Amino acid sequence: MSISGVQPKAQITLDSPTGSLAVTKSDGEYILKPTPEDYPCAAINEHLSMQMAKVAGFDVPECGLLTFADTDEQVYVIRRFDRIGDEKLHHEDMMQIFNFNNTISNAKYDAATYLDVLNKCAELAGLGVALECFRRLIFNYFIGNDDFHLKNISVLHGKTIKLTPMYDCLNSEIYSGNLDSPLALSVTGNDDELPYYGTMLNGFYALPDFLTLAEMARIKEKPARRTITKIVQLQKNFIDMVYASNLEENLKKKYISTIEQRVKLLSLETS
The missing domain is CATH 1.10.1070.20 (Phosphatidylinositol 3-kinase Catalytic Subunit; Chain A, Domain 5)
Structure with a gap:
């Protein structure tokens, strides 16, 4: 079953001095993935599974969960592996x-x-x-x-x-x-x-x-x-x-x- 095909994604950048995140059309450092309505807890599921991969000794990019203050929704964020700086x-x-x-x-x-x-x-x-x-x-x-x-x-x-x-x-x-x-x-x-x-x-x-x-x-x-x-x-x-x-x-x-x-x-x- 392909969840990735229906899961919305956005590229985001991190402002290091302020710690704030901003959506960008291209060249984002991170990928943000919210949870699709038909796949409950998908963001939590993916973060959990990636932490398991890390425990198993696999190469796993920096990733985590963020919570939207206004909705309490958790979203999955992962650093892109296909770039180093520019x-x-x-x-x-x-x-x-x-x-x-x-x-x-x-x-x-x-x-x-x-x-x-x-x-x-x-x-x-x-x-x-x-x-x-x-x-x-x-x-x-x-x-x-x-x-x-x-x-x-x-x-x-x-x-x-x-x-x-x-x-x-x-x-x-x-x-x-x-x-x-x-x-x-x-x-x-x-x-x-x-x-x-x-x-x-x-x-x-x-x-x-x-x-x-x-x-x-x-x-x-x-x-x-x-x-x-x-x-x-x-x-x-x-x-x-x-x-x-x-x-x-x-x-x-x-x-x-x-x-x-x-x-x-x-x-x-x-x-």
Whole structure:
């Protein structure tokens, strides 16, 4: 489910001496994202999820929540990663890297698979970057972000090529219907042949499926398993963070339910 497609955004600048914020048409240092009416607590959700990413050791831009004095509405604010001062940093998302047409409906969801993305990362920057992208996939699945699509995976071009900091990361699954897929992309293009997904036919992916993906992407099993285990071990930390957040109580229950389900799925071994 794409929340980013309906979520309004504004560029803002910060006046350092006064601490005041101002909306600008271009070259803003920060992006401000209020909560869409149909997605309650989206700003809180995204900030919470990004703090989880930070705890998990991912590169996360400076971000936070601001409250409008006149309405008490909380909005999410994140520093842009694509510029340093007046310098714009060259970055591309996977739609651009694969030279896919952005005007084609749903292309960001079905023009490539996660296997394609991992192979492209390895081709551009080596298996280390592919493993980092694999780690992000596991994290997004773990927290229920079913919108980790081709436009939400980007690289920075510099002396070396590396993944950009995380962005557009939240538990979108708590707003999704039961028929929505828990992943934005197909894993391999032949997901029905995956050991768990293709056998259980319950619409979810488990540890054996992701180990199969890693093997197909030439990522060795040991680092792939270690990557998954480290994220699963953060279960208690993440649940405590959900309880401490300002999410509505029903959304807290949904978020925690997602995490508990993923712990089980990512701990399953092939029978």
